[in-house]
Amino acid sequence: MKKKPRSIVIVGGGTAGWMAANSLLTSWGDKVNITLVESEDIGIIGVGEGSTPYLKQYFTSLGIAESEWMPACDATYKAGISFPDWSTQAGYESYFHPFFSELDLKPAELFFHNSGLRRRGKEVDALPDHYFVSSQLIALNRSPVPKITLPFDVDYGYHFDSAKLGRFLKARALKLGLTHVIGHVESVETSISGHITSVNIGSQPSRSADFFIDCSGFAGLLVNKTLGLTFNSYKESLFNDAAVAMPTPLDLGGEIPAQTVSRALTNGWSWKIPLTSRWGNGYVFSSDFISPDNAETELRAQLGLLDADIEARHLKMRIGRLNEHWHKNCLAVGLSQGFIEPLEATALMLIQFTIERFISSFDDESKSIESTQIAYNKDLNRTFDGVRDYVVAHYKLNTRTDSRYWQACREDAITPDSLANLIATWDSGGDFEKALKQQQDNLVYLRPSWYCIFSGMGRFPSNTIKDPQSVPALKAKEYCYKIANEYFLNHKAQLDKVYLR
DSSP: OOOOOSEEEEEOOHHHHHHHHHHHHHHHTTTOEEEEEEOTTOOOOOOOOBOOTHHHHHHHHHTOOHHHHTGGGTOEEEOEEEEETSOOSTTOSEEEEEOOOGGGHHHHHHHHHHHHHHHTTBOOOOOGGGSOHHHHHHHTTEEEEESSOOSSOOOOEEEOOHHHHHHHHHHHHHHTTOEEEESOOOEEEEOTTSOEEEEEOTTSOOEEOSEEEEOOGGGOTTTTTTTOOOEEEOTTTOOOOEEEEEEEEOOTTSOOOSEEEEEEETTEEEEEEEOSSEEEEEEEEOTTTSOHHHHHHHHHHHHTOTTOOOOOEEEEOOOEEESOSEETTEEEOGGGTEEOOGGGOOHHHHHHHHHHHHHHTTSOTTSOHHHHHHHHHHHHHHHHHHHHHHHHHHHHTOOOOSSHHHHHHHHTSOOOHHHHHHHHHHHHTOOHHHHHHHTTTTOSSOHHHHHHHHHHTTOSOSOOBOOTTOOOHHHHHHHHHHHHHHHEEEHHHHHHHHHTO
16 A cells, blocks of 8 residues: 655755755654754755746745745736747737736637637637736736736746755745754665665665655756666757856836736847736757857846846756656755746646645555556656747747747747647637647646737738627727726835735
8 A cells, every 4th residue: 555655854955845844844844753864065046036927925824924935035016027029029029928817818818709709700809918907917017916916816927046945945844843953965875675764864874764855956966867867858849958047136216016027038038027026037049049148248238237237147057957857765856857948837836736746645545656656757758848848839830030049939840749730720620629638638738828828929821801899809808907907005015014924
């Protein structure tokens, strides 16, 4: 029979390690002895400083209020992501990918309707910005947190300082009774069956356990160097493998937008993320098309900081996933299990899915550990591949012609079969709703997101004719504007409310 491990050693801190520790302590803390081993000379990578709405659920599951964690992490709210300069189609040079809620049901149906008409060559407005409340929140500098109680939940994400988030979660885990060991894992002991039995930490006593969690980042001390698990690279579909990051000061007297801006540059894209203390900026690029030095120069030029004495941080990324996230008595979490570039801020969501699904795998003790692991790995791989497909879509649908990089992303990158089917259906004017339903088991992103990316990029026939049956976009925009204006506070006012509570 499958039973929960009685002792767990987590190798590596960082956001992945501390998120895993907090989830395990909250769910199993009174039944499982949990130890976290981290090296003091390895910090948090911290490329991503944004989240999906799943982070809201994570803190709710831990019983942590926004007023407790947000001030500790310089956090702001996030209503979605804008994508300027990915498309060159007239009227569609930029679009906003919103977080969807029941407030959007009426205008969104008009959006889906007009997108269908535009696909069939009708001259109608199908820009997603005009049909979702979140885009009007940005226009009005509003927070995505309703100021009144609604009969349904409104999804939103956050921006945060990832290093401070790690320290916050670390402090909470220690209060919950975590055993914390500072030291570098020098070697790993395994049994004849290949299970990990202990980790050796320099001059300190070795740490043995029933189960081990690898949160050691791209190094993969347990899953790569000890167990030798196979890695499924996404390099043929996603070319970006590096990033350069730079913080810049925030004008404390100005507005703080509740959005991430992901702007296409010549050989990749830049992010701009607002915290309460600073802007987070960076450039994600492919080293096959631009050198790190030239990428830094381009980022500095975009920020107006060519001569500024602000240090830039360079990072390498390994894009892809393990084929087995849970192997024998070891689970990979975070960068050790895989990474999809931070375009849609999915890193923490994947960490959360990995650890929460692992915990719930022990709810049914009648199933064997072998069958549980097979189902678990299949589920995680489906999730990673589903996120990959949506991220790849950004590059396949781009229409830029100013560099070889963008042409290669569009023409040379391998298109996963599931994405290729959606593109073919959309372009042919086929039944897109049916295509989405047929692939729903493999799609992580839902219907509104797929419509937003195809329509937002202006993926429509070039020759259009006027159609009297089209729904005026102005009505939908006015509806969304009214909802945003009536139901939501100014973003800074909402932050003040949370920070001063």
